[in-house]
Amino acid sequence: MLSISKIAIKKSPLSLSSYFSNTKPRYKFRSHYFDFQATSPTDPRVLDKMLPYMITKQGNAHSKTHMHGWEAEGGVEEARAHVSDLIHADPKEIIFTSGATESNNIAIKGVMNFLNPMKKHVITSQIEHKCVLESCKLLESKGFDVTYLPVQRNGIIDIGELKKAIRPDTGLVSIMGVNNEIGVLQPLKEIGNLCRSNKIKFHTDCAQMFGKLPIDVNDMKIDLMSISGHKIYGPKGVGALYVRRRPRVRLLALQSGGGQERGIRSGTLPSPIIVGLGEAARIAKSEMERDNRRIKKLADKLISQVMEKIPLVQLNGDKEKRYHGCVNLSFAFAEGESLLMNLKDFALSSGSACTSASLEPSYVLRALGVPDEYAHSSLRIGLGRFTTEKEIDFFVETLVTSVERLREMSPLYDMYLEGVDFTKINWSHD
Amino acid sequence: MSLTLPTQKTFSFLQNTTTLLKNHFSKITTKQLEELKKTTVEEASKFTNYNFREYFKERANDLFDDFISKNETNEEYVKQFYDDRKSELEVIKRQVLIGKLYPEQKFVKEN
Secondary structure, eight states, X not given: OHXXXXXXXXXXXXXXXXGGGGGXXXXXXXOEEXXXXXXXXXXXXXXXXXXXXXXXXXXOTTOOSSHHHHHHHHHHHHHHHHHHHHTTOOGGGEEEESOHHHHHHHHHHHHHHHHTTTXXXXXXXXXXXXXXXXXXXXXXXXXXXXXXXXXXXXXXXXXXXXXHHOOTTEEEEEOOSBOTTTOBBOOHHHXXXXXXXXXXXXXXXXXXXXXXXXXXXXXXXXXXXXXXXXXXXXXXXXXXXXXXXXXXXXXXXXXXXXXXXXXXXXXXXXHHHHHHHHHHHHHHHHHHHHXXXXXXXXXXXXXXXXXXXXXXXXXXXXXXXBOTTEEEEEEXXXXXXXXXXXXXXXXXXXXXXXXXXXXXXXXXXXXXXXXXXXXXXXXXXXXXXXXXXXXXXXXXXXXXXXXXXXXXXXXXXXXXXXXXXXXXXXXXXX | OOOOOOOHHXXXXXXXXXXXXXXXXXXXXXXXXXXXXXXHHHHHTTOSSHHHHHHHHHHHHHHHHHHHHHTOOOHHHHHHXXXXXXXXXXXXXXXXXXXXXSOOOOBGGGO
């Protein structure tokens, strides 16, 4: 009897923490961060600016009758000015949202719902972010027509194809600035001029471009632009949508409420994280040149050293027209997931964060025409403001040894070295 | 010796000297900039996070070296630069403290 009661006392009840075992570190050491396209660490200067708005200046920015509200409103308006200053826009044209996904949804669905039934056609590209593609799919189910433009081998849109795709009932063109998987930069100025001359609204998802490459919404004739906070060393959960006022862009709001943010996005503004976004934009404006210089130097060093030390490596996307902080490399005869397992000391991704859970090769690489065996063996290496040269050296050293080890184990690589032609093999089982 | 009251001449002489001294001491010297650079780099070296530590050290060195080499004569610009860097130093001090409150694992090569 005593032994049973002892067991009953020793056995502890099921605790909630046992369900969250993935918060315990599986590997003893911290990994070097090379996934800046997925998200970026919050800059300490941004955190410093945000904290007072979480501790003392905690008022609702829409409270017009007391000091707490005025302080919060002041912070929000200052942030709005910083964000608009970076893209040469007017502060009144910036709408704060919960992120680039929400901004993309508002832009695409809002504009087309307003233009319905006069305009029924949307043009986008095959390498857009999932939120843009899913919004377009939803519009298709509601009776709209969507053209998904193919891209060239280097990942860039063909302006001739875009001209051919334009119809009299085209209402919106949505092309992203910098792709999140391969880093290519689209010709926004040419696309903007084309859309303006055809009186079509031009939306661009600049989540990966804002604060990293110079943008001028007037020069590029952009009507709508999505901005993400956590890609520019700001906090997660905040973004913005630029909506042009001259000539006016009309859209139907997705979220109904008290009419905040010009009626386009109702809801209490999260003043601490908006202030964080504003500070991140201010820092990005002053540091853009220096950051780009550093990142280009590190990226060039990384690519040249990897290509020098390992054969059969391919850089996906255009070599020149890109944001240098996004390097997508494919290694023949070395599988992507196994490479990631060998690179435990580095935080990398083999596809975008949104699609990394599935086993399919990335749709972006497939749209580029990269064959499946290269698409499965691709790594996306993100460089950012806080990456150091020593980390790059350590990464190149580990990557080279991992790729060589995987290729040693690969029977296909042996066959390649013997000169076997893979196209002539009949792979069926007898 | 009888004490004489200060005359108008003495007052104007004193006023001129005070303005001269004020202007002389409000001018930011290269020595003050070097000192602020040294303090900033010292404070930035206290970050527990490796990436922040290296970034803020390199940035302080780059910014100060570029500015000092320019030999800016406009005192307003120099004062603005000095004030900006001083307020950034305060930010760095606060964030170093916050970093220490939330310790994290080390990298494999830091061990």
